[in-house]
Amino acid sequence: MSNTSQISANTSNDLTENLVDPNKVFFSYAVKISQLKFTLLLEHFAKTAEDVFYYSEPEVNISFLSFEQLNRQSFSFDKYELLADEIRKLKSKLISNHSDFSEFNLPIFLTSVKFPVKKDSDEWKDFGDIDFIVPKIILFQHSGTSFLIANFFSESFSHHENFNDFLERETELIYNLETRLEDYKPGNTIIKPVNDNNGFENWKNKITSVVEEIKQERIDKVVIARRVDNDIVTPINWQKTFDELNNIFSTCTNFLYKSNESIFFGSTPEVLIKFSGNTFFTEALAGSAMRGENPDQDKALENDLLSSEKNNVEHDAVIDYIRKSVNEFVEKIEVVKNPIVKKLPNIQHLQTSVTGTLKSKEQIFKIISALFPTPAVCGIPKELSLKMIEKTEDFDRGLFSGIVGWFNADYYGEFFVTIRSALVKDNKLYAYAGCGIVEGSDPKEEFEESVLKLKPILSLFNNAD
Numbered sequence: 288m289s290n291t292s293q294i295s296a297n298t299s300n301d302l303t304e305n306l307v308d309p310n311k312v313f314f315s316y317a318v319k320i321s322q323l324k325f326t327l328l329l330e331h332f333a334k335t336a337e338d339v340f341y342y343s344e345p346e347v348n349i350s351f352l353s354f355e356q357l358n359r360q361s362f363s364f365d366k367y368e369l370l371a372d373e374i375r376k377l378k379s380k381l382i383s384n385h386s387d388f389s390e391f392n393l394p395i396f397l398t399s400v401k402f403p404v405k406k407d408s409d410e411w412k413d414f415g416d417i418d419f420i421v422p423k424i425i426l427f428q429h430s431g432t433s434f435l436i437a438n439f440f441s442e443s444f445s446h447h448e449n450f451n452d453f454l455e456r457e458t459e460l461i462y463n464l465e466t467r468l469e470d471y472k473p474g475n476t477i478i479k480p481v482n483d484n485n486g487f488e489n490w491k492n493k494i495t496s497v498v499e500e501i502k503q504e505r506i507d508k509v510v511i512a513r514r515v516d517n518d519i520v521t522p523i524n525w526q527k528t529f530d531e532l533n534n535i536f537s538t539c540t541n542f543l544y545k546s547n548e549s550i551f552f553g554s555t556p557e558v559l560i561k562f563s564g565n566t567f568f569t570e571a572l573a574g575s576a577m578r579g580e581n582p583d584q585d586k587a588l589e590n591d592l593l594s595s596e597k598n599n600v601e602h603d604a605v606i607d608y609i610r611k612s613v614n615e616f617v618e619k620i621e622v623v624k625n626p627i628v629k630k631l632p633n634i635q636h637l638q639t640s641v642t643g644t645l646k647s648k649e650q651i652f653k654i655i656s657a658l659f660p661t662p663a664v665c666g667i668p669k670e671l672s673l674k675m676i677e678k679t680e681d682f683d684r685g686l687f688s689g690i691v692g693w694f695n696a697d698y699y700g701e702f703f704v705t706i707r708s709a710l711v712k713d714n715k716l717y718a719y720a721g722c723g724i725v726e727g728s729d730p731k732e733e734f735e736e737s738v739l740k741l742k743p744i745l746s747l748f749n750n751a752d
Contacts (some may be wrong), residue, residue, distance in 0.1 A: 310326045310442045312379040315395050315696075317388060318454040323461065325352045325425060326533070327468050329528035329543065339545040340420065342693060343529065345537040348430045351394055353422035353739045357438050358729070361415025367652045370419055375649075378696045385695070389431055392563075392699040393436055396421060399551075399705075400690035403658060404677045410712050411685035413549035426458065433533045435461065436638045454680050471527045475749040478517040478716055487654055488732050493679055494730040500675065501726050507604060509666035509675050513737050514719035515745070519714050526748055528552075535632055536743060540703045542691050551686045553708025554743050555633055559690055562700045565645045567617075567654070571605040571628065571747060573596030573663050573723065574637035577739055589628050589635060600722055602626055602637045605662045609641055612657040617643045617651045642747070648698040655690070655702060664688035664704055664721055684709065687719040707743045718744045 298370065299588060325341070332339045332354040343350040362370050365542050372397065385393045425436040434460050490513065497511055525543065532541040536554040543552040560569040576592040578583030592598055613620065620643035629638040633651040645654075665688075666672025694700030709718040720740035722733040 293693075298443040311380065311440050312382055313377050313438070313443070314440045315383040315385065315436065316428075316450060316454065317380060317383075317385055318394055318451070319388075319436045320433045320435050320458050321429065321462070322428065322433050324526075325350050325426065325428065325468075326526040326529045326631070327425070327470060328354075328461070328465060328472065329529060330524060331464065331468055331501070331552065333525045333543065333545055336545070337547055338420075339543065340422065340433065340529075341529070341541075341543040343533055343541045345541070347436065349428070351425055351427040353397065353420075354581055355423035355426045357421040357423045357440070359415075359421075360419045362417040362419065364401075364405070364416050364608060366417065367656045370398075370417060371418065371508055371649070371652045375706050376515050381627070381694065381696055382520055385697070388434070391427075391432065391434070392697070393427060393434060393695060394693040395436070395438060395695045397693050398690070398702075399686060399692075400655075400659065400665070401686050402684040402688045404673055404680075404684060406677075406683035408683035408685070410549075410710060410715075411453065411683055413546040413712075414544075414551070414678055414686055418546075426461070430750075440574050471524045476523045476528075476747070478537040478745075479522065481516040481518060481715075489733075490737075491730040493494070494724060494733055495727060496725050497675065497679055497729055498726060504675070506675065507667040508601060508662060508723050508725045509568055510662075510664050510688075510723050511721055512684060512688065512723045514528045514687075515718045515720075515740075515741060517716040517745075517748075519711070519716055520650055523711065523716075523748075531747060532743075538629070538631065539707070539743075544686070544691060544705070548712065551705075551708065552711070553705055555703050555706050555708065556629060556636065557661075557663060557704040557706055559692070559702040559704050560654060561662065561702070562645075562648075562651055562694070562698060563700050565648045567613075567643055567645060568611060569613075569641045569658070571602055571609060571626070571639040571641065571663075572636050573605040574602045574626075575736055575739075576635050577735075578635060580629070585630075589630075591636060592628060592637060592669065593626070593660060597725070597727075598637060599626075602639065604667050606639055606641070608618040608662050608667060609658065613643065613654055616646055616654050616657070618646055619644050626692045631743075634662075634739045651700060652700070659690060659704075660688065661704060661722070664706060666723070684719065688721060709744045716748075 329341050337352045338356045340353045399418045427434045532554045539554045539556045557572045575590045579588050623640045626637040626639045629636045656730045689705050692702030720737040
């Protein structure tokens with residue numbers, strides 16, 4: 288539907304070719320627009336476009352939707368520095384009007400990273416180990432102010448009609464599309480669980496074996512995940528799905544990434560790291576308990592969580608991991624003294640905020656590489672945990688417990704760990720949940736915790752367990 292081709296008709300789709308061409312400039316221009324129903328547009332593009340990225344933080348009233356790609360590059364897990372080089376080259380060619388809207392942190396680039404145990408499964412083939420995406424069009428909203436952002440390569444404006452006219456035409460196309468679309472009708476998506484070996488008995492055997500190995504291998508903690516497979520009986524309505532997620536899980540980051548015919552989506556409570564210039568924010572999120580059926584019971588469970596030796600040991604280990612991981616990149620780091628409890632509708636977690644100052648603003652991807660995968664999704668120590676996960680889990684995690692994020696040329700970025708998530712592919716829905724296993728873990732208790740963690744996704748659909 289986009290007219291972007293009119294403005295980039297003389298541009299190669301090869302990002303590398305554009306970067307080395309001394310005559311090519313990378314433009315990123317934004318214009319304020321009227322408010323739009325992003326989830327209504329998401330429903331349309333999830334069905335009609337090959338590449339879609341949706342992101343929402345309801346608590347702070349930020350959301351965006353991209354539906355075309357100027358370019359996507361994929362890198363292997365050990366090539367973060369190559370990605371950083373590409374970004375530096377893009378920044379050196381950038382001409383932008385984003386400074387006209389300096390009170391907003393407007394997105395330009397998107398990224399996703401798989402969990403680094405590669406099993407080359409068919410269901411994840413539409414996604415790279417690390418995907419770096421430059422969208423053509425991004426729709427962005429923050430606190431009631433909306434923008435259309437266009438990215439493109441060109442030798443100069445002189446080859447095209449007035450650029451403001453182009454932005455106005457593109458905006459008008461979006462307005463007209465939204466007017467034609469209809470809100471979803473009542474009715475729920477139905478999914479049907481597939482009978483497989485992911486039930487409790489199989490889980491108990493795995494966890495019993497893992498606990499024994501933890502004793503022998505001197506592993507403090509390892510996160511073992513379950514995958515629950517479902518057939519999709521009736522089509523998923525993505526507007527309804529994300530309207531519900533944004534309403535029910537308003538303190539989480541709700542996201543969707545479509546590549547070709549695969550859709551990965553979820554509602555994650557876990558921040559990997561946020562950057563703003565040379566400052567950063569991250570958090571330890573480890574230690575879990577169920578929610579109570581009434582306020583008194585809920586408060587009692589909260590107090591039990593705060594005083595639980597097992598959960599506090601697990602939580603302190605994550606804080607220590609963060610300190611050690613970022614130490615060489617920071618001038619100072621501050622850790623909140625006592626954890627608080629982050630409450631979600633179905634579960635509550637211990638949470639501690641960590642802030643600091645970077646030695647260099649250009650070390651974003653070095654810090655991400657050092658932090659990821661976190662103890663909350665992998666374990667401690669990292670390398671031994673990765674080996675045990677590879678040996679124990681009989682499926683490919685793909686983007687589950689990976690990263691989704693966005694950033695711009697002004698060293699602002701937000702990156703999240705993709706837990707509470709699922710993959711939709713070939714009329715199947717694969718939902719995932721992981722549990723931190725330590726010496727003395729009870730398989731039944733851990734299984735029940737995994738059921739709690741699956742609820743944010745499965746509760747969106749009828750006939751789900």
